[in-house]
Amino acid sequence: MEEEEQPTGGPHFVGKKDELIKAKRSFRTIEGRDILIIHQQGAFYALDSYCYHAGGALQNGDIEELNGKLCIICPKHKYKISLTEGEGLYKATDPRENPPVARWFSKGVKQRTHMVTETDGEVHVTLSQNPGWVESDFYQGEKGKEERAKAEEADKAKS
């Protein structure tokens, strides 16, 4: 009897280091999951490719350092996501403060991030094995795919 291939998480080869550095952002599908690999300020990061908020394509987002953390800014509604932890960050003021000062707050981990390793000029990604639900998981599933397709259609109709 043939055994079905089980998802392992990896490590999966995703490219040569110099190619990924040149590309800066690379899209890969690993075990059916769409992943964005980013090279920024000398380090690699990997995270789910679609924004946890409404499935925006993070591949086209700007990267900025916010509150000491490198973050990708979703091009769709400008949500900020830290590259290392996948934390959702937002800036807000406390109206009880006088005068109110805007500060950064965390919504917790919203975007699934993955481990990147380099060996002999080759880069590998190991998928996160965190068994808990992370909001970006939704846009990797069938329902999320449908939602993304609907949103794309709506955007096309607007333009």
Ligand code: FES
């Ligand atoms: S889809 Fe990313 S901020 Fe809304």
